[in-house]
Amino acid sequence: MQDKPWYEDVVIPALLRHARTTYGKAMRSALEEAGYDDIPANGLYVIGGLALSDRDVPLRQLVHELGITKQGAGQLVDALVSRGYLARTPDKTDRRQLIVTLTDRGRAAAEVQKKARERIDRELLERIGEDDVRSMRRGLGTLIDMRREEAESRE
């Protein structure tokens, strides 16, 4: 009677928490080794997201994506600007908006971060295979959809 894997008995939110930490730790230590050791926690999402989307975004979008207040997002951007990862440039067409852009340093850091992330992705793929990765994505995506719907139904 083979015993079932340990994670069958662990509650899903705890699994999510610790799984995320695997990525976090890997990205952070890769960045530190490359000399980018002053990126605040959510900065990873800002830099990574900016590099990925390849378009420069206004602050309000970060607010939405991170689920924090605009003041919080502003301070986060402040920190990343003063450390040389981001730049702010005013939007021509709507002068209220400030567009957030990656600097060269920001792009370099994003690249290091991306490599680290992809290394984890690759190892996961090797271990559990394409189908299970797809299933995992599906599960996670579904959970996220559920919250969107709950939020809508509460309006």
Add this chain to the structure above:
Amino acid sequence: MQDKPWYEDVVIPALLRHARTTYGKAMRSALEEAGYDDIPANGLYVIGGLALSDRDVPLRQLVHELGITKQGAGQLVDALVSRGYLARTPDKTDRRQLIVTLTDRGRAAAEVQKKARERIDRELLERIGEDDVRSMRRGLGTLIDMRREEAESRE
């Protein structure tokens, strides 16, 4: 040509982050409705974990599970004790240790939290089916295993 689901293009750590928020929001709002509105963030893990394991644990174990310092864990327990969710009792056999126990209030809150969690689990199961849930667990468990191994190899 059917378009692929949105989450195929989203980076896994971001999926993990937002998926966890679904559970977090659901548990927190259920607890608030039931009058337990003063539980600090990580308190959910302490109370839930304590209720689940059904054994009373020393502080050092919380330290390990939460991945925080013992001082941090101490403060968290302080907060939960002063709000009536936990009690500390000295261990007879090792008088250095303080055992952390759920109070009645703590157990009641854990029950509410558990119901909320299981509601999400159930809806997820309905939507994606047993196999995909299993695959998701496997993926998450594997990610967590990977970090354990990396940590060991760095010693």
Add this chain to the structure above:
DNA sequence: CGTTGATAGTCAACTCACTTGACTTATTTT
């Protein structure tokens, strides 16, 4: 046994990352 070292936890001060509240400037609506 008694000293030496490790383990469990505490106290105090600090930091970081956010929050709330009040405001300014620009844009849209009527």
Add this chain to the structure above:
DNA sequence: AAAATAAGTCAAGTGAGTTGACTATCAACG
């Protein structure tokens, strides 16, 4: 043109962790 809305800032406060220094208890070994 006035009112309402939206993007962002400034300032002060808070929550949740950190580091550093300490006490109390236990284990191990000559």
